[in-house]
Amino acid sequence: MAKQVAVIGSGVMGHGIAQEYALAGYTVFLYDLQESFLLKAKRSVENSLSLLVKEQVISEQAKQDALERIVLTTDLQAAVAKADVITEAIPEVIEMKWDLFEKLEQFAKEDAIIASNTSTFSIARLIEKAKTPQRIIITHFFNPAQLVPLVEIVRHEKTADAVVSRTMELMVEIGKSPVLLKKDVPGFIANRLQTALMREAFSLLKEGVADAREIDTVMKDGIGFRWAFVGPIETADFGGLDTWKRVIDNLAPELNASQKAPELIDELVEKGKLGTKTGSGIYSYADTSVEEKWKQRDEQFIRLAKMKRG
Numbered sequence: 312m313a314k315q316v317a318v319i320g321s322g323v324m325g326h327g328i329a330q331e332y333a334l335a336g337y338t339v340f341l342y343d344l345q346e347s348f349l350l351k352a353k354r355s356v357e358n359s360l361s362l363l364v365k366e367q368v369i370s371e372q373a374k375q376d377a378l379e380r381i382v383l384t385t386d387l388q389a390a391v392a393k394a395d396v397i398t399e400a401i402p403e404v405i406e407m408k409w410d411l412f413e414k415l416e417q418f419a420k421e422d423a424i425i426a427s428n429t430s431t432f433s434i435a436r437l438i439e440k441a442k443t444p445q446r447i448i449i450t451h452f453f454n455p456a457q458l459v460p461l462v463e464i465v466r467h468e469k470t471a472d473a474v475v476s477r478t479m480e481l482m483v484e485i486g487k488s489p490v491l492l493k494k495d496v497p498g499f500i501a502n503r504l505q506t507a508l509m510r511e512a513f514s515l516l517k518e519g520v521a522d523a524r525e526i527d528t529v530m531k532d533g534i535g536f537r538w539a540f541v542g543p544i545e546t547a548d549f550g551g552l553d554t555w556k557r558v559i560d561n562l563a564p565e566l567n568a569s570q571k572a573p574e575l576i577d578e579l580v581e582k583g584k585l586g587t588k589t590g591s592g593i594y595s596y597a598d599t600s601v602e603e604k605w606k607q608r609d610e611q612f613i614r615l616a617k618m619k620r621g
């Protein structure tokens with residue numbers, strides 16, 4: 312079987328998804344609107360692969376082979392013509408996704424799987440205008456896509472069973488940990504859990520219960536330390552369901568239940584302080600360069616992944 316895939320959009324997510332397929336031996340056609348975006352994406356892949364070599368996860372030869380398997384193109388038709396699987400990672404704008412799907416349905420092989428990396432649209436919304444919904448599926452990777460194992464898979468009742476099983480197999484083949492949802496709900500599973508936690512974290516910050524650094528420490532050294540190995544439902548079992556019944560009954564009424572983003576985030580967005588990508592957000596990144604921060608984060612993720620595998 313031909314081992315060729317296409318990734319459409321080479322930004323934050325697209326380059327990492329391309330890297331995963333390339334490392335697993337697939338020829339990857341990586342498409343974007345401009346050559347300069349593609350060159351930036353390839354540099355990011357090269358840096359990420361170099362880090363994997365430094366951390367002894369892959370060999371220098373595997374790095375070179377993966378880089379050679381990534382073909383950059385600004386020609387959409389050429390990108391998808393021979394692909395068995397096409398993953399779109401273009402901006403989260405529904406009209407853009409519909410417009411792209413229309414082209415993909417026209418240019419792609421009849422049996423090619425079309426996967427979306429959407430983080431918020433339901434599969435029902437994505438396929439609203441599709442002529443071949445049976446081959447459309449969501450594969451929701453996590454940032455950084457090349458390092459976080461989870462991929463949430465969302466199907467529609469119109470998605471062919473064979474497409475679902477092939478996608479699940481493929482994710483395992485490229486080293487991912489796929490979770491297939493039984494229902495199409497907004498935000499899937501991970502972003503719902505994450506949003507519930509972020510809402511409370513920002514509420515504690517606003518109420519002056521602790522500074523950002525302390526709140527992050529509680530997560531990294533407490534809850535998050537456990538959660539890398541024990542999920543929330545297991546945690547309830549380990550802690551005792553009688554205890555957790557009291558915890559939830561007593562605390563649920565105390566929790567923030569806001570229906571919108573925290574004011575602090577609104578204010579910072581208004582000022583253009585978007586976090587690492589603009590050099591400051593909740594924290595300032597004046598002392599350590601943002602690139603260095605990202606590199607440190609990725610090194611830690613690589614080491615955690617090794618430990619989890621090991």
Ligand SMILES: NC(=O)c1ccc[n+]([C@@H]2O[C@H](COP(=O)([O-])OP(=O)(O)OC[C@H]3O[C@@H](n4cnc5c(N)ncnc54)[C@H](O)[C@@H]3O)[C@@H](O)[C@H]2O)c1
Pocket residue numbers: 319320321322323324325342343344345348399400401402403407411428429430431451452453454
């Ligand atoms: N950033 C995240 O943390 C994250 C996590 C999971 C899922 N997602 C989802 O992944 C998708 C991509 O997000 P991102 O953060 O990588 O965005 P991004 O802005 O970093 O990258 C999008 C890329 O798509 C290109 N593009 C724009 N219009 C295009 C078009 N019509 N055809 C082809 N390419 C086009 C852009 O030039 C850009 O390079 C979105 O659906 C997003 O919701 C993002």
